[in-house]
Amino acid sequence: MTADRHPLSMTVNGNRIDLVVESRRTLAEILREDLGLTGTHLACEHGVCGACTVALDGKAVRSCLMLALQADGGAIETVESLCDDDGALGPLQQAMADSHSFQCAFCAPGFLMTAHCLLAEDRDIGPTRDEIREELSGNLCRCTGYQSIVDGVERAVTALVEARNA
Amino acid sequence: MPAFCYHRPATVEEAVGLLAEYGSDAKVLAGGQSLVPLLALRLSHPEHLVDIGRIDGLAAVDDGPAGFTVGAAVRHADVELSPVTGRAAPLVAAAMPHIGHRAIRNRGTVCGSLAHADPAAELPAVALAADAEMVVRSASGERTIPAADFFLGYLTSALDETELLTAVRFPSWPRSTGGSVAEVSRRHGDYALVGLAAVVGVGDGGRVERAALSFFGAGATPVRVTEAEQVLVGEHPDPAAFAEAADVVTKSIEPPGDNHATAAYRAHVAGVLTRRCLAEAAGRATGGGA
Ligand SMILES: Cc1cc2nc3c(=O)[nH]c(=O)nc-3n(C[C@H](O)[C@H](O)[C@H](O)COP(=O)(O)OP(=O)(O)OC[C@H]3O[C@@H](n4cnc5c(N)ncnc54)[C@H](O)[C@@H]3O)c2cc1C
Ligand code: FES
Ligand code: FES
Numbered sequence: 001m002t003a004d005r006h007p008l009s010m011t012v013n014g015n016r017i018d019l020v021v022e023s024r025r026t027l028a029e030i031l032r033e034d035l036g037l038t039g040t041h042l043a044c045e046h047g048v049c050g051a052c053t054v055a056l057d058g059k060a061v062r063s064c065l066m067l068a069l070q071a072d073g074g075a076i077e078t079v080e081s082l083c084d085d086d087g088a089l090g091p092l093q094q095a096m097a098d099s100h101s102f103q104c105a106f107c108a109p110g111f112l113m114t115a116h117c118l119l120a121e122d123r124d125i126g127p128t129r130d131e132i133r134e135e136l137s138g139n140l141c142r143c144t145g146y147q148s149i150v151d152g153v154e155r156a157v158t159a160l161v162e163a164r165n166a
Numbered sequence: 167m168p169a170f171c172y173h174r175p176a177t178v179e180e181a182v183g184l185l186a187e188y189g190s191d192a193k194v195l196a197g198g199q200s201l202v203p204l205l206a207l208r209l210s211h212p213e214h215l216v217d218i219g220r221i222d223g224l225a226a227v228d229d230g231p232a233g234f235t236v237g238a239a240v241r242h243a244d245v246e247l248s249p250v251t252g253r254a255a256p257l258v259a260a261a262m263p264h265i266g267h268r269a270i271r272n273r274g275t276v277c278g279s280l281a282h283a284d285p286a287a288e289l290p291a292v293a294l295a296a297d298a299e300m301v302v303r304s305a306s307g308e309r310t311i312p313a314a315d316f317f318l319g320y321l322t323s324a325l326d327e328t329e330l331l332t333a334v335r336f337p338s339w340p341r342s343t344g345g346s347v348a349e350v351s352r353r354h355g356d357y358a359l360v361g362l363a364a365v366v367g368v369g370d371g372g373r374v375e376r377a378a379l380s381f382f383g384a385g386a387t388p389v390r391v392t393e394a395e396q397v398l399v400g401e402h403p404d405p406a407a408f409a410e411a412a413d414v415v416t417k418s419i420e421p422p423g424d425n426h427a428t429a430a431y432r433a434h435v436a437g438v439l440t441r442r443c444l445a446e447a448a449g450r451a452t453g454g455g456a
Contacts, residue, residue: 003169004169004171023170023172023215024167025167026202045206047199047203062199062273064202065202065273066198066202067195070198114269135268137355138269
């Protein structure tokens with residue numbers, strides 16, 4: 001069979017991208033291989049670990065479980081978007097670093113993007129620790145035992161709420 | 167991932183036309199949260215994928231006199247976050263937090279879960295407990311299939327390969343009726359080892375008029391344990407009645423045993439869930455709300 005290809009237009013971290021892609025390729029593959037955004041990690045490649053989590057139109061999704069063509073017309077954010085323009089750590093990353101959230105950090109991009117989508121939700125009070133645990137429950141970490149990761153997100157929530165009320 | 171031809175129809179007519187043309191060589195792609203893993207693991211290799219995610223006519227949730235209708239492009243998260251669901255379809259609302267994780271629910275669809283017919287999934291058991299109806303289209307017309315006739319076997323539904331499930335319709339939720347969904351799973355968000363979707367309707371005399379006990383993870387399809395439902399009808403919804411029903415469930419249910427749990431353990435858990443869900447559902451039925 002000759003490769004089945006279709007046009008794909010989306011924005012990735014604010015940049016408009018136009019490509020022609022083979023239909024069987026996943027969003028994760030396009031991000032990593034065609035766009036060089038290797039911050040998005042791939043581990044299980046069938047939906048169970050969360051390492052590949054990115055934001056699609058503001059919502060956390062598994063980029064290994066989406067055909068790239070399903071993202072056509074969408075706005076994608078990857079972990080590369082979380083730092084400041086000068087490359088310094090963004091507030092969520094800084095809070096996680098301050099809490100020593102990660103060890104090997106292979107899982108970090110997925111946790112960061114899941115937390116990023118949670119923090120971006122428009123709500124009056126920040127999520128509780130229990131809610132944070134619930135929202136992070138789909139991301140696996142083989143190193144830390146999770147407490148430090150929950151601590152980091154909680155620290156980011158606290159900072160965000162303080163900043164909003166300041 | 168194996169190669170295939172990708173189609174993105176804009177209308178239901180176009181979609182069922184493609185399914186009629188390609189037959190068993192084609193598969194519907196909805197949220198992809200079950201199909202893409204199967205493709206990635208090369209357990210499925212369709213030649214054509216028909217992506218129904220952009221069909222406008224399938225994107226609506228409707229709460230009308232005919233009941234609560236969820237179109238085939240509607241995602242779990244849309245239903246979970248809709249303010250209507252808790253009132254119009256409390257059993258669906260109760261099931262939502264158990265389905266995978268947020269990121270899965272942001273993509274997976276309600277109808278996709280029904281069409282996939284995984285016996286360990288929540289929504290097929292919910293559809294069976296709530297007497298839902300599947301609305302099905304093919305190039306030759308529309309038909310409806312009651313949930314009781316829809317789940318035929320492991321990952322096997324009554325859908326023909328040329329048919330599209332366009333919507334599921336849950337009948338209007340009756341008065342003085344409560345629902346509850348509970349499960350035991352290895353890790354939060356995993357498919358259940360065994361789980362239960364229960365409905366209890368209480369009549370004016372304070373006795374149970376209607377009971378549904380629909381188990382998932384307990385066989386090749388979701389299963390209703392009618393013997394235990396009948397034990398409840400006509401009784402006061404009290405712990406003694408719930409315990410008797412639980413006993414009947416544990417004795418009559420025939421769950422599978424595998425490396426995650428033995429059949430005896432699953433049967434025991436089914437009884438425990440029966441008591442818990444009946445208490446919660448009856449409380450909701452008599453407490454005025456859902
Ligand atoms: C890590 C993980 C955990 C999960 N945990 C759970 C869980 O705990 N409980 C649970 O219930 N589910 C769980 N799921 C599955 C999830 O709920 C899926 O969304 C759902 O099973 C299928 O819906 P979908 O829209 O993604 O369908 P798809 O993956 O797109 O399709 C699934 C199958 O149904 C067919 N199909 C889909 N829509 C239609 C239609 N309208 N008409 C005809 N055929 C159709 C497809 O051809 C395919 O064969 C999990 C998934 C993952 C990856
Ligand atoms: S790589 Fe996508 S969930 Fe594991
Ligand atoms: S820090 Fe190593 S996997 Fe999470």
